[in-house]
Amino acid sequence: MTENVLKYIELNIISYDEEFVKILNQHQELYNLGKVHSIYTKTINFIDKHHELYTIASENIANGPYFLIINTGGIDLKSIDLEVGDPIKAVGNSILIGTHLKINIVAGSYLWTPKVLNQDSFNMSILRQNISYFNKIIVDKQSICGCKYYYLKSILNINNYKPQIIEKELAKKIGVFLEDIELDNICQESINSLIGLGVGLTPSGDDFLVGFVSVLSIIANNYANTIKKKIISSININVISTTDVSRKMLRIALSGKYGDSIFNFVNALLQNNKKLLNYSLEELLSIGSSSGMDLAIGIIMGIILLMKNKSLGELRYGKDANKKKCLL
Amino acid sequence: MEKTLIRKNAYYDSVTLMSLSSKILGVAGVQEAVISMATDMNKELLQNVGLATEESNSAVNNDLIIAIRAKDDEVYNEALKFVDELLVSKNKEREVKGFENPKTIDDALGYMSDANMAVISVPGQYAAREAKKALKNGLHVMLFSDNVSLEEEKEIKELGRDKGLLVMGPDCGTAMINGVGLCFSNKVRQGNIGLVGASGTGLQEVMVQVHKLGGGISQAIGTGGRDLSIEIGGIMMLEGLKALSRDEGTDVIVLISKPPAKQVEEEILKETGLVNKPVVICFIDGDEIKQKNDNIHFVNRLYDAAKKATDLTGINQSETNDNNIKIFEELKRMLNHEQKHFRGLFCGGTLCAEAFSVLRGKFEIKSNIAKEENEKLHDINNYTGNALLDLGEDEFTRGKPHPMIEPSLRLEKIIKQAKDKEVGVILMDFVLGYGSHKDPAGVSIETIREAKSIAKSAGRNLIFVAYICGTDLDKQNYDKQRETLDEEGVILAESNLEAANIVMELLS
Numbered sequence: 001m002t003e004n005v006l007k008y009i010e011l012n013i014i015s016y017d018e019e020f021v022k023i024l025n026q027h028q029e030l031y032n033l034g035k036v037h038s039i040y041t042k043t044i045n046f047i048d049k050h051h052e053l054y055t056i057a058s059e060n061i062a063n064g065p066y067f068l069i070i071n072t073g074g075i076d077l078k079s080i081d082l083e084v085g086d087p088i089k090a091v092g093n094s095i096l097i098g099t100h101l102k103i104n105i106v107a108g109s110y111l112w113t114p115k116v117l118n119q120d121s122f123n124m125s126i127l128r129q130n131i132s133y134f135n136k137i138i139v140d141k142q143s144i145c146g147c148k149y150y151y152l153k154s155i156l157n158i159n160n161y162k163p164q165i166i167e168k169e170l171a172k173k174i175g176v177f178l179e180d181i182e183l184d185n186i187c188q189e190s191i192n193s194l195i196g197l198g199v200g201l202t203p204s205g206d207d208f209l210v211g212f213v214s215v216l217s218i219i220a221n222n223y224a225n226t227i228k229k230k231i232i233s234s235i236n237i238n239v240i241s242t243t244d245v246s247r248k249m250l251r252i253a254l255s256g257k258y259g260d261s262i263f264n265f266v267n268a269l270l271q272n273n274k275k276l277l278n279y280s281l282e283e284l285l286s287i288g289s290s291s292g293m294d295l296a297i298g299i300i301m302g303i304i305l306l307m308k309n310k311s312l313g314e315l316r317y318g319k320d321a322n323k324k325k326c327l328l
Numbered sequence: 329m330e331k332t333l334i335r336k337n338a339y340y341d342s343v344t345l346m347s348l349s350s351k352i353l354g355v356a357g358v359q360e361a362v363i364s365m366a367t368d369m370n371k372e373l374l375q376n377v378g379l380a381t382e383e384s385n386s387a388v389n390n391d392l393i394i395a396i397r398a399k400d401d402e403v404y405n406e407a408l409k410f411v412d413e414l415l416v417s418k419n420k421e422r423e424v425k426g427f428e429n430p431k432t433i434d435d436a437l438g439y440m441s442d443a444n445m446a447v448i449s450v451p452g453q454y455a456a457r458e459a460k461k462a463l464k465n466g467l468h469v470m471l472f473s474d475n476v477s478l479e480e481e482k483e484i485k486e487l488g489r490d491k492g493l494l495v496m497g498p499d500c501g502t503a504m505i506n507g508v509g510l511c512f513s514n515k516v517r518q519g520n521i522g523l524v525g526a527s528g529t530g531l532q533e534v535m536v537q538v539h540k541l542g543g544g545i546s547q548a549i550g551t552g553g554r555d556l557s558i559e560i561g562g563i564m565m566l567e568g569l570k571a572l573s574r575d576e577g578t579d580v581i582v583l584i585s586k587p588p589a590k591q592v593e594e595e596i597l598k599e600t601g602l603v604n605k606p607v608v609i610c611f612i613d614g615d616e617i618k619q620k621n622d623n624i625h626f627v628n629r630l631y632d633a634a635k636k637a638t639d640l641t642g643i644n645q646s647e648t649n650d651n652n653i654k655i656f657e658e659l660k661r662m663l664n665h666e667q668k669h670f671r672g673l674f675c676g677g678t679l680c681a682e683a684f685s686v687l688r689g690k691f692e693i694k695s696n697i698a699k700e701e702n703e704k705l706h707d708i709n710n711y712t713g714n715a716l717l718d719l720g721e722d723e724f725t726r727g728k729p730h731p732m733i734e735p736s737l738r739l740e741k742i743i744k745q746a747k748d749k750e751v752g753v754i755l756m757d758f759v760l761g762y763g764s765h766k767d768p769a770g771v772s773i774e775t776i777r778e779a780k781s782i783a784k785s786a787g788r789n790l791i792f793v794a795y796i797c798g799t800d801l802d803k804q805n806y807d808k809q810r811e812t813l814d815e816e817g818v819i820l821a822e823s824n825l826e827a828a829n830i831v832m833e834l835l836s
Contacts, residue, residue, distance in 0.1 A: 169376075196370060199363060243389055
């Protein structure tokens, strides 16, 4: 009965992934794509009617599956008057979020696709060198309540760190999980006991698993694929007890997908390029509070597993699929 | 001692949670603290360390658990301060240096922390969200917005009911709470008759008639037009009924609606049976319901509801003197044999509905508000025969103001009917009160004159029948409105029911 003139903040899309293309193309004008699930400084999550979670993220966040990256110019997304439950609508070449945010596909918005490793051999000494570098960084990096305690205690033999209860529990369960893998005794119990364990929107146990499984997908040799298959068969993603956002991350990882920040770190570990390693590690560690650290530890433990198995000579190759494609 | 706080569906970033965890653990006397999402593993951990409580056990994945083991209550409360500091959303009072129009409900509450009602009028897809915000802030809600989904309506009404708050709407245009008229409402005498209505102009008509009959209104609660549907189940009608039954200022209750869904009707009757005050139930166009409770009185016309309610309060005003009978024969003679039809141009939806209900018993009519397919007016621009138009419906108001606010919307329609040689009578309502145009009669009179002139030059006479829904206390000056129309020869009815009956008499 009453018309209101709504003032939108308009931001441009930098990149989107194929899942966003699907939902935008399938629907008509002003169709409700979904509703806002959660809002943070640099990201807005929304769910569609099938409860699939998508993320709209600022340019500081690395690309990934189900991600739409927008140019925020540094504004805090929480400062826009949006609420959980706000509708998301597609209108022409734009997406309307609630009453105050409009994001536009512009010339230059591109389709993101996951990167693929493009090298045919590994240098073990470079790998060891890079992991040593990582070890130095991790000791100094501020991170609590996550998997760091496990790594300090079990890998670096550092015992002067005072853990919280959750860190102790995580350390115990990561140990059991990795032992089961080495003994070829992967079971539902040891995997599920990690899922949902930890502080934060994406519990540390989940982040660890995402990092671990992602490195298996990126390396993708026979051994990695075998381990990954066994892990997948031991998880019933629909009944696990964890948060919506974390379930989404796990589902993406188990489907063989991963974001740029994970790939960049794995790729950098395999190169002899300290700058690249530094940069990619910084990028990864900037995720969340402990999530980045937990992902990194999961990745490192995955690499260590493959090194122990001596399987890193077998590498599956693929073309670099990260080609920029403009929609307009 | 161990205690747990649960925040349902709480999404806080890790930095905030880490910060909170550190602060709590830093309080002297806190022995252990775990702040985590309520996943099974985290809950198991709480169990293992003796921090689990009934609340934490029943929390679900997306809930946040703040579990604290503290030396004593004092330490626990000290630790809790950090929870409030870090996790409670901003709701600060603003220093009013210069008033700026608030842009959110929170902002508005900053200026008026003692407000107890929010009137919400935003586009439909955002209305439920704003209503929820208001309810969560402890405000009653009047939801003027339409285009709210049934699911959302049910959700906010259930929330309101659970919190003991009114949710009037969506698409609620009329209410009067504690003597204060909201949106479209007439100024009436305060009294002891309380109304609950799923109908804006239905409420207005009953309020106005009660006033004219010498009675007064304690409260008029609107529920929105869909409240008595099966999907909503009459949530607010029932809550309104309960509220009025407890209200010391209300001695007689009137419920107004179109006929509800059967199941909902039964619920309402059941609840009405528990009320210790007389209740008048007006289901417009409904059948009389046979029941044994002497306290419940059924009518199906708005004027009759007002009359019954006023009688029940002990005020027995005599019925309006029907002087019009004398002139009916003269008026009928003014119309030629072709002029067999009437057209109704209404601002008030329920006024149109009541007229339709009265007249369809005698005539074949089409209307844009008809439910039966054979009575439905499919082309709102092209019709013949008898027709009643509710000009406040969406098909007429898309992108335009409501005709009660801007009556000039119907002026072109008046001219169109005047050009139709088969039209003998044009029926109109003029709604006064808060929210309505400042001079509904005045803005229309030139066009009425022109319409008569058009008919005259084609060798016809045109009769206008009008009802002014207003009181002597309304700002538009009721007497002046009457005088304006009367001077132009418009036949004035004393009630909406009478207006429809006059049309029936003229063309039967």
